[in-house]
Each structure stands twice: as C-alpha cells, then as structure tokens.
Amino acid sequence: MQVIDKVEGKVPRLPDLFSWTDEGVRIRSAKCHDCDTYFFPEYHAQHRPDCPRENVEKVLLANKGKLATFTIQHYMCPPPFKTTGDITPYGLGLVEFPEGISVAGLIMETDLDSLKIGQEVETFDYVLYKDEDGNDVVTWAFRAVK
Amino acid sequence: MRDVYIVGTGEHPWGKFNDKNFVEVGEVAVAEALKDAGVRWTEIQAIMSSILIYGGNAGHLSGQYIESMFGETGVPVVNVYNACATGSAAIRMAYNSIAAGETDTVMAVGVDLSPKGFLTAKSDDPRQDRDVLRWRMTGMPNPIYWAMECRKRFEKYGDTPEDLADVKVLLSQFGAKNPNARYKKVYTRDEVLNSKMVCDPLRLYEICAVSDGAAVVILSADPKKIQSANKPVKIAATTMGSAIYGDPTIRISALSAPSKAEAPLLSESYSASKQAYEKSGLGPEDIDVLELPDNSSWHYLQYLETCGFCGEGEAHKMLREGKTQMGGKLVVNPSGGFASFGEAIGAQAIWQVVEACDQLRGRAGERQVPNCKTAMAQTYGLMGNSGTTILTI
Incomplete structure (x- = not known):
C-alpha cells in the first residue's frame, strides 16, 4: 500500500485524520502495542489503565468496515459545520473496522433507506465545499460497497 | 463521617x-x-x-x-x-x-x-478539543449520538417508535402538573409520532430542549x-463516576469507540450508581422515585438498565407494563423530567435533587407519589462523568 501525499485539487478540512492511498481513503489511527488499543484521532491517546504507553505506532485503518449503527439526520447541522448548500437528509454512522476500533462519520452517496446494521461500507473523501483557491475541501465519509 | x-x-x-x-x-x-x-x-x-x-x-x-x-x-x-x-x-x-x-x-x-439552539464547539483547536472535529468534519449535534445508540437498542432488544413516544407522553402528564415546568402541554402518542423526525429514530418531541x-x-x-x-x-449517598476503559458508548464529542465492549455502556453512570448503592447500603429495589436524565427518550429506557432497575434489554417491558408510572413499583421522573423542563447544564443535577426532595417531603401536589421514602437522582454527563444521589426521609 502506497500513501499518496497530495491529491491535486483536494485539501482536508482539518489535517491528520485520514490519508489517500493507492488502496482508497484510510482513516489515520495509532496503535498502542503495549495495551493493544487503537486511537482516533491518532493524537488522542486512550490507553488501558496502567499501560506503560511506550510503543505507540501510527497506522492506517482498513478501507472497509461494517456499519455498527447509524442515523439519518433531517436537520442541517449548524456552523462550524460547512457544506455547499443543505445536504439533508444525510447519514451518519459508526463503522467497525477489522482492527477493533469503530469510527463515526458521514454516510453519503448511499440510498439512506436501504441502510442496515452490519452492512459493509467503504471510506472515501467527501467534498464539503470549495475554498477560495478552488480546491475541494474534503472530509472522510462512508458509503455502501456496491 | x-x-x-x-x-x-x-x-x-x-x-x-x-x-x-x-x-x-x-x-x-x-x-x-x-x-x-x-x-x-x-x-x-x-x-x-x-x-x-x-x-x-x-x-x-x-x-x-x-x-x-x-x-x-x-x-x-x-x-x-x-x-x-x-x-x-x-x-x-x-x-x-x-x-x-x-x-x-x-x-x-x-x-x-x-x-439559543444547539450547543456547539467552544474552541477552535482540534488537537486539543475533539468537539472541534465532530462539528467541522462530521456534522454531529448531540442528538446524533443518542440516535445511534437508540438504533442499536431497536436492533438488539426490539424497542419501538411507540416506546419512544410513550416516554414523552408519560413525562408530559407529569410536567403538566408541575408549576415550575417550562412545557405544560399533555401529548398523545400520535402527536409525538407525528412530530418532525430529527435524527431517525428520534423525533422532535423525544429530544429535550435547552433551558x-x-x-x-x-x-x-x-x-x-x-x-x-x-x-x-438525609443524604444516603452522593457519588460521582467517570468512564471505564473499554466502554463501547459512542460518547458525545468522541468520534470513535472500541468495537468490543470491556465495560458497560454509559460506564460513568454505571459507576456512579454502583458506588451510591454500595455507600448507602440500598439497592434499586429500595428506590420509590427515580429522577433520571431524559435528554431523549433513549436515555429514559437506557438508564433504567444502566442503573440496575431491570436487566439489559428489559426497559421497554417496564415501560409497557406501567411499572415506571404513578402507581408502579418505581415512579420515574414525576417532575416531568427534562422533557418538561429542558436541560440547563449547570443547574439540572441540583434541580433533580430538589424535585426528589419535594417528593420525599410530600410537597409534590398532584404529582405526589404516595408513601415516598427513598429517592434517587441520576445524571448523564459529557465525556464520561456522572453523579448519583440517594436520599431518604
């Protein structure tokens, strides 16, 4: 797997949360090898009590996971959330990755009525809005695997 | 002591x-x-x-x-x-x-x-404040968290939209009789089920306001x-709890949770109530009145289980059988709850204790639970912190 440092025309709204790779968008996490815990974001440590906290390694989570739970939001989230126009109704889900951590995010580009707990979803980059330089400002999001 | x-x-x-x-x-x-x-x-x-x-x-x-x-x-x-x-x-x-x-x-x-409106991020630094992440990257106001947990209950235990609505109906009946309540209208199940869907399965009337x-x-x-x-x-116990490692709850502000549970859901509230039972020598079976944090109808159901008033997945049974109403074994939120008051973060835990005292002191008027001897006030809490107070007369 190769990490792609820069994707032309795309910038993340906040840094260090996901990476582009030749195998799709991956959530950035960190694993503590001492207490076998994964963190998200990678800089927010959540160790097991009494862990020596010495062997923490940055990792990328798998591109695909299972939908642990979800909701469909019918009201537009107020600022500081920002999108081009009103995106309601939009999906939000908690996705269980094979590593043992579940991560929350938008569910877009998916028929929301067909969502089911346990279904497979993939991580992708969703365009929130365009910045002044014409770049797509993106976040991580999930969609149903076709 | x-x-x-x-x-x-x-x-x-x-x-x-x-x-x-x-x-x-x-x-x-x-x-x-x-x-x-x-x-x-x-x-x-x-x-x-x-x-x-x-x-x-x-x-x-x-x-x-x-x-x-x-x-x-x-x-x-x-x-x-x-x-x-x-x-x-x-x-x-x-x-x-x-x-x-x-x-x-x-x-x-x-x-x-x-x-006014939603409570949003209070800082701009995502490395320090996870709240910034959820507001900028995922568009997740607080009720989203409750809806996601609520959906799990629907799938696991068979809670229904009618259960969520019935919680509001019950609480509105109490709230209508509480002179200090903000909302005094009595709702029917149909009115609640016809209120706007906010974040499926939670509807507008099933989520508390801010007051x-x-x-x-x-x-x-x-x-x-x-x-x-x-x-x-008498204060039989007043305790606080924080979250326990391995708690699978998707907690407000967080964007992740462990997939495998190694601690109870809402472990901070489990911890606070467990300490209170141990300290007071009383158990859930001794409580006549419970003031629980009904930030949403999901909370009402979940807290009955978290604090040990029934087994996992059994809260809707208590609700359906009328065991949490006036005349039931445990009367839940005879104040009208947050459903009738709304939440005011800094004041609400003390407010719950005041309402519980009113019941113990026989001052609750038309909402008075007969022969109320023991009451418990239980809070929720952002980022894993919770308090329990058990009171007797």
Missing part, C-alpha cells in the same frame, strides 16, 4: 429568560432555599457553585457573583464544571466538606442560561438546623 441532611431547597421556574442575567435567576432559588431552611445568609459556611460555560468570566466565577448579591462573607466559594453532572459535583463537595467536619452548613447552587433555570440545596449537619427544618432529607 457524620450524617448530612438537606434542610432547604429552592428553584427558579425553568424557561427562557432573555431579559434576566444569571444572578437574577439564581437569586430567586437562593432566597427560596434560605427561607425554606430557616437559615440566614451569614450562616452559610461555604458555597459550591456551578460554572456557566457560556457566561464568560462571570459564568466561570458564578459563586462569587451570587455571593456578592447576597453580601460577601469571606467563606470558601468553589466553582465547578462537570458537564451535565456539574450540580452533582457541587453537592458532593458540599456533602464531603460537612461530613468530614470542616463545615456545618453549606449551599450548593446551580444556575444556567443556555445559548434557563436555577436550583439550590442547603446541606447541614448542625443538629439545631436539622431539628428546626421542615422535613429534613
């Missing part, structure tokens, strides 16, 4: 008071509590006050502002913030100070004026004050 009693309580009615500042709202509750306890202001030996996070410098030093209105006396004033459990922290500090013999009579005061309000308790171990008080209420 010596026994500590609540000798007086006060409450400002809840609502939105745009023409008042927090000291003016707090003043009403403080004055009422002093009068109720028959205690003079100069007899208060310490003040534990809830911080208003949206109140600027004054909000962060709320106790000093309230003290100055009634007259500065030089006593210790401690201001505390623990999200929804802020008031629990104030009561616990008051209790510990008295029980340890440092002071005899202490006031715990909670006042809050909520900003302004104030509540005060005066605690004492002074035999004279206990004797002269009108029905003093």
